[in-house]
Amino acid sequence: MRFSKxxxxxxxxxxxxxxxxxxxxxxxxxFIQSVGxxxxxxxxxxxxxxDRVRQVVKEELDAAGCLEVDLAFVTPAxxxxxxGRFEKYGKELxxxxxxxxxxxxxGPTHEEMMVNLVRQSVKSYKQLPLHLYQIKTKFRDEIxxxxxxxxxxxxxxxxxxxFHKDEADMKREFDHMEATYSRIFTxxxxxxxxxxxxxxxxxxxxxxxxxxxxxxxxxxxxxxxGCDYGANIEAxxxxxxxxxxxxxxxxxxxxEGEFHTPGVTTIDALAEFFHLDPHHLIKAVAKKALYDEGKxxxxxxxxxxxxxxxxxxxxxxxGANELIDVSEEELRAAGLTPGYMGFExxxxxxxxxxxxxxRGESDLxxxxxxxxxxxxxxxxxxxxxxxxxxVAVQEGDCxxxxxxxxxxxxxxxxxxxxxxxxxxxxxxxxxFLDENGxxxxxxxxxxGIGVSRLLAAIIEQHHDDRGCIWTRESxxxxxxIIVSNIANDTEREAAEALYRTLSAKGVAVLLDDxxxxxxxxMKDFELIGIPLGIVVGKKLAEGQVELIVRDGLERLDxxxxxxxxxxxxxx
RNA sequence: CGGAGUGUAGCGCAGCCUGGUAGCGCACCUGCUUUGGGAGCAGGGGGUCGAAGGUUCGAAUCCUUUCACUCCGACCA
Numbered sequence: 001m002r003f004s005k006x007x008x009x010x011x012x013x014x015x016x017x018x019x020x021x022x023x024x025x026x027x028x029x030x031f032i033q034s035v036g037x038x039x040x041x042x043x044x045x046x047x048x049x050x051d052r053v054r055q056v057v058k059e060e061l062d063a064a065g066c067l068e069v070d071l072a073f074v075t076p077a078x079x080x081x082x083x084g085r086f087e088k089y090g091k092e093l094x095x096x097x098x099x100x101x102x103x104x105x106x107g108p109t110h111e112e113m114m115v116n117l118v119r120q121s122v123k124s125y126k127q128l129p130l131h132l133y134q135i136k137t138k139f140r141d142e143i144x145x146x147x148x149x150x151x152x153x154x155x156x157x158x159x160x161x162x163f164h165k166d167e168a169d170m171k172r173e174f175d176h177m178e179a180t181y182s183r184i185f186t187x188x189x190x191x192x193x194x195x196x197x198x199x200x201x202x203x204x205x206x207x208x209x210x211x212x213x214x215x216x217x218x219x220x221x222x223x224x225x226g227c228d229y230g231a232n233i234e235a236x237x238x239x240x241x242x243x244x245x246x247x248x249x250x251x252x253x254x255x256e257g258e259f260h261t262p263g264v265t266t267i268d269a270l271a272e273f274f275h276l277d278p279h280h281l282i283k284a285v286a287k288k289a290l291y292d293e294g295k296x297x298x299x300x301x302x303x304x305x306x307x308x309x310x311x312x313x314x315x316x317x318x319g320a321n322e323l324i325d326v327s328e329e330e331l332r333a334a335g336l337t338p339g340y341m342g343f344e345x346x347x348x349x350x351x352x353x354x355x356x357x358x359r360g361e362s363d364l365x366x367x368x369x370x371x372x373x374x375x376x377x378x379x380x381x382x383x384x385x386x387x388x389x390x391v392a393v394q395e396g397d398c399x400x401x402x403x404x405x406x407x408x409x410x411x412x413x414x415x416x417x418x419x420x421x422x423x424x425x426x427x428x429x430x431x432f433l434d435e436n437g438x439x440x441x442x443x444x445x446x447x448g449i450g451v452s453r454l455l456a457a458i459i460e461q462h463h464d465d466r467g468c469i470w471t472r473e474s475x476x477x478x479x480x481i482i483v484s485n486i487a488n489d490t491e492r493e494a495a496e497a498l499y500r501t502l503s504a505k506g507v508a509v510l511l512d513d514x515x516x517x518x519x520x521x522m523k524d525f526e527l528i529g530i531p532l533g534i535v536v537g538k539k540l541a542e543g544q545v546e547l548i549v550r551d552g553l554e555r556l557d558x559x560x561x562x563x564x565x566x567x568x569x570x571x
Numbered sequence: 572c573g574g575a576g577u578g579u580a581g582c583g584c585a586g587c588c589u590g591g592u593a594g595c596g597c598a599c600c601u602g603c604u605u606u607g608g609g610a611g612c613a614g615g616g617g618g619u620c621g622a623a624g625g626u627u628c629g630a631a632u633c634c635u636u637u638c639a640c641u642c643c644g645a646c647c648a
Binding site for chain 1: 572577581582583584597598605606607608609610639640641642643644645646647648
């Protein structure tokens with residue numbers, strides 16, 4: 001392609017609302033254009049990169065035995081009612097009616113549609129396993145779209161769904177997809193980590209996320225420095241937290257009873273009051289849990305004084321759709337005493353959970369559910385269905401697998417794989433006949449890659465202060481040839497010859513033949529970030545051109561006759 | 572949805588407080604010069620100042636309403 005014939009509107013300045021390098025550079029280099037909150041147009045360069053990334057995804061999935069399909073974008077609300085997600089998915093689901101007042105939604109994900117497709121055409125275990133996928137625009141009416149392609153409302157996603165006769169085969173496919181996705185992200189030149197994850201709104205048992213490591217990532221992930229354990233903070237686990245080390249006889253011991261603690265309502269104050277490490281205190285965190293059909297309830301979570309509540313875990317522990325903050329007034333109205341809450345002598349209708357690390361622990365202090373009093377010498381029961389993992393792993397905690405130190409890092413979620421089980425096949429009545437002629441629901445897996453988000457993730461990880469640095473398989477072109485002075489016929493003709501030779505050999509070349517000065521074209525080359533550049537300029541008089549590697553901006557002088565081979569070695 | 576903020580040319584901004592009919596830089600168009608690091612000179616085009624209503628002889632500016640967008644929280648590929 002010739003630059004002079006392309007539409008590549010590069011800009012010196014970015015809109016002031018762009019913060020992330022990926023957002024700024026994709027806009028400035030003319031890859032995308034903003035049209036509204038979370039909505040983007042892909043311009044020619046952006047479309048080329050998107051297509052190449054999409055191609056990598058498709059090649060690997062096809063090689064892994066998956067079948068590409070393309071489902072309707074507009075989906076009948078009826079299907080969503082059948083699965084019970086029409087209400088549950090919430091406002092993110094864009095709903096509308098057609099002229100006959102029939103309700104539809106714009107597909108944010110396609111479990112229902114895919115199960116519907118399969119239940120109509122697959123009847124026997126002999127047709128299993130089956131893995132169908134599509135690479136298609138999705139729409140989610142995000143509460144707060146931001147960061148350019150990172151979190152748009154409309155985005156390109158690969159979503160795959162696998163159907164199996166049993167759990168074991170579904171797990172086999174799950175591992176197979178972990179390997180396949182890893183190959184995709186490796187080909188795209190990404191530094192990523194596969195981590196344990198929470199299953200979220202999709203539902204199901206086990207799930208893993210593919211996180212591209214980048215400081216600007218929206219997710220906090222916990223990684224072990226000793227082994228390859230990694231998990232989203234929402235699902236991370238640790239070895240039980242050890243008590244502080246004490247000298248002989250210094251460990252706290254206390255008799256049971258109530259203690260007058262006027263005005264001592266925070267963990268810090270309590271620790272100071274008793275001269276105790278917060279490890280021995282029990283913190284009560286109150287939340288309001290929201291359930292289906294507008295039901296709500298106040299729930300208390302009890303954790304160690306030196307721990308923090310992890311909301312996703314807490315939410316799962318009580319089976320709620322969502323947890324929200326609750327005010328002091330609401331607590332008092334429910335018969336609770338803020339600042340002095342404990343799990344003994346609670347009003348009957350208040351439900352609670354205790355962090356599992358506190359199970360059977362003794363010599364603890366917690367609120368007495370009475371103004372100005374705490375209970376001391378508390379022992380947590382050994383049994384009951386009130387225990388759950390509730391706390392956020394902290395930096396410096398120990399790995400449950402190897403005992404190594406755990407650290408936080410930031411990641412961009414670019415892929416997520418789920419072991420779904422029968423979460424959708426059962427309510428939607430999607431069954432097959434097994435070897436014994438018995439009707440059974442499909443055991444499913446589901447898999448997703450944020451294809452358009454990948455473009456942002458690639459730039460987050462591969463850029464410098466001058467612009468984008470595309471990786472080999474994500475770049476819109478393999479090579480850019482810059483004609484230093486287009487008015488110089490010798491230079492122009494040499495560049496044209498190279499352009500023809502390399503294009504004929506299958507290299508995707510962008511020829512910058514614009515009537516601009518050298519510096520201007522160089523800046524654009526650096527901003528756009530095509531991996532390789534050739535400058536045809538002054539050194540042509542000595543029979544040489546300059547080869548530039550965008551990553552690091554290394555330059556080498558190469559003889560004109562040799563440069564094509566040099567390029568072919570590198571693409 | 573809760574809190575904060577911004578809407579003036581394609582982009583970045585000034586003008587608003589103290590009303591007098593819109594300006595700067597970049598980009599764009601024409602011509603000449605220039606051609607190894609975002610050129611110079613000369614000329615030119617483009618904005619119902621987010622929208623609606625009000626106050627006033629007169630509103631980008633003051634008042635009211637509304638919409639959009641951005642930022643901080645809960646959501647997610």
